Amino acid sequence: MNCCVVGLQWGDEGKGKVVDILAEKSDLVVRYGGGANAGHTVIIGDERFALHLMPSGAVRPGTVCVIANGVVVDPEVLLEEINGLAERGISLDGRLLISENAHVVLDYHKLEDRLREEALGKHKIGTTARGIGPCYADKVGRSYAVRMADFRNLAALREKLDDIVAYKNKLFGALYDAAPINAADIFEKCSRWSDALSDSIVNTTEYLYSALDVKKNILFEGAQGALLDLDHGTFPYVTSSNASALGLGPGCGVSGKWVDTFLGVVKAYTTRVGAGPFPTEQDNEIGQWIRDRGHEYGTTTGRPRRCGWFDAVAVGFTTRLGGINQIAMMHLDTLAGLEELKICRAYRVDGKETTFFPGDAERLSRAECVYETVAGWTEDLSTIEHYADLPDGVKNYVATVERLVGAPITMLGVGPKRTQIIYRD
Ligand code: GDP
Ligand code: IMO
Ligand code: MG
Numbered sequence: 001m002n003c004c005v006v007g008l009q010w011g012d013e014g015k016g017k018v019v020d021i022l023a024e025k026s027d028l029v030v031r032y033g034g035g036a037n038a039g040h041t042v043i044i045g046d047e048r049f050a051l052h053l054m055p056s057g058a059v060r061p062g063t064v065c066v067i068a069n070g071v072v073v074d075p076e077v078l079l080e081e082i083n084g085l086a087e088r089g090i091s092l093d094g095r096l097l098i099s100e101n102a103h104v105v106l107d108y109h110k111l112e113d114r115l116r117e118e119a120l121g122k123h124k125i126g127t128t129a130r131g132i133g134p135c136y137a138d139k140v141g142r143s144y145a146v147r148m149a150d151f152r153n154l155a156a157l158r159e160k161l162d163d164i165v166a167y168k169n170k171l172f173g174a175l176y177d178a179a180p181i182n183a184a185d186i187f188e189k190c191s192r193w194s195d196a197l198s199d200s201i202v203n204t205t206e207y208l209y210s211a212l213d214v215k216k217n218i219l220f221e222g223a224q225g226a227l228l229d230l231d232h233g234t235f236p237y238v239t240s241s242n243a244s245a246l247g248l249g250p251g252c253g254v255s256g257k258w259v260d261t262f263l264g265v266v267k268a269y270t271t272r273v274g275a276g277p278f279p280t281e282q283d284n285e286i287g288q289w290i291r292d293r294g295h296e297y298g299t300t301t302g303r304p305r306r307c308g309w310f311d312a313v314a315v316g317f318t319t320r321l322g323g324i325n326q327i328a329m330m331h332l333d334t335l336a337g338l339e340e341l342k343i344c345r346a347y348r349v350d351g352k353e354t355t356f357f358p359g360d361a362e363r364l365s366r367a368e369c370v371y372e373t374v375a376g377w378t379e380d381l382s383t384i385e386h387y388a389d390l391p392d393g394v395k396n397y398v399a400t401v402e403r404l405v406g407a408p409i410t411m412l413g414v415g416p417k418r419t420q421i422i423y424r425d
Contacts, residue, residue, distance in 0.1 A: 007265050017413065018263070031067050035072035068252035076189070110134075111181065151190065158183075232318075271308075287307040314357050317356065381394065
């Protein structure tokens with residue numbers, strides 16, 4: 001059985017936890033998009049792992065970890081993760097594969113990300129400053145790109161970096177008056193990374209096809225969330241890759257035809273980090289209450305997350321977009337204690353009601369929410385193991401969301417730990 005796990009909101013839905021749980025029955029876990037902008041949390045007992053590039057299956061010793069072509073790889077972060085896991089007794093030796101076609105995030109990408117955001121001032125996107133946009137831009141631009149395959153031929157890479165750095169220095173000098181960067185320093189890092197990673201660099205598409213041929217169980221781990229999708233999200237307040245389930249094919253070369261389950265992950269409410277429209281945002285004491293209860297601070301940047309009610313218009317859209325056939329709803333425990341809960345069932349834009357998510361950020365910023373209000377619950381859910389034992393308020397909340405978004409909710413999160421999950425048949 002093959003399963004693809006994707007976020008259906010603006011990221012941080014709890015994908016890391018869900019992937020860790022499903023990885024128990026998977027042979028391979030594959031990251032196919034995004035880069036070190038992702039922060040996926042796995043909590044096992046009292047141990048907390050925050051993974052940025054490494055598939056969340058890494059914490060399970062028998063699992064093969066694949067970083068496919070659609071990922072933009074920052075080798076510095078990747079090696080820190082490999083070493084950090086090794087220090088905690090988890091070895092990646094012989095079970096990490098990195099696509100030769102994956103593009104490499106270098107220092108000048110991170111520099112450009114910062115310079116551009118500073119120059120944008122109040123119009124900034126609020127990126128994670130991990131060099132993601134500039135690296136994907138170089139990939140699309142083709143002429144100044146470095147891929148993992150380039151680590152195999154260091155002499156050619158040295159020449160290539162001279163050209164690229166000369167170009168970047170002209171650009172950054174003219175646009176931002178930035179101090180020049182040094183090609184030799186970047187090359188020195190690349191040659192170290194090449195020594196450390198060369199054995200893992202392969203054609204991951206070929207590897208995945210052979211795994212499909214022998215019916216291995218493959219788990220595909222999405223990064224970010226579908227509302228941050230470059231083409232279908234709240235552009236320009238998005239990330240630079242197809243973060244919806246549509247990114248799977250280009251991101252690793254495997255068609256959705258081979259995937260049995262597209263599992264969308266949502267929180268029982270909504271969060272967003274960075275700028276951009278957020279119709280159900282509660283920039284008030286309710287939002288602060290959710291942030292405090294849910295510990296809503298970024299896994300990658302530590303920024304406070306913006307919090308608001310569940311948006312069934314947005315999630316209905318991303319469910320359809322990704323061909324989602326099951327949903328995992330996390331953080332139900334966090335909502336305990338609110339007398340009533342609101343779920344956005346439609347928007348009113350320019351005086352007209354719509355249940356279709358406007359693709360345009362400006363139009364979305366003018367959307368007023370039409371809410372359905374349901375009763376909350378006060379019970380602590382964190383030790384409940386069976387669906388039947390959940391309070392009626394939770395069951396009603398889940399049923400209301402299912403009706404509005406059009407897909408069954410089959411997994412319910414009642415706490416951050418691996419064990420705090422309830423399955424619903
Ligand atoms: P990801 O990017 O989608 O993997 O999500 P993050 O790890 O960035 O953020 C999700 C946060 O919620 C993490 O701190 C998780 O430990 C936590 N979490 C996941 N599921 C639950 C849940 O059901 N209840 C609670 N209270 N926390 C959860
Ligand atoms: P995971 O995988 C939440 C957001 C940033 C910013 C926008 C663009 O942990 O869910 P970028 O650095 O990608 O150019 O930033 O996208 N963003 C995320 N928000 N979770 C993530 O990943 C995110 N990755 C990017 O905050 O608004
Ligand atoms: Mg995250």
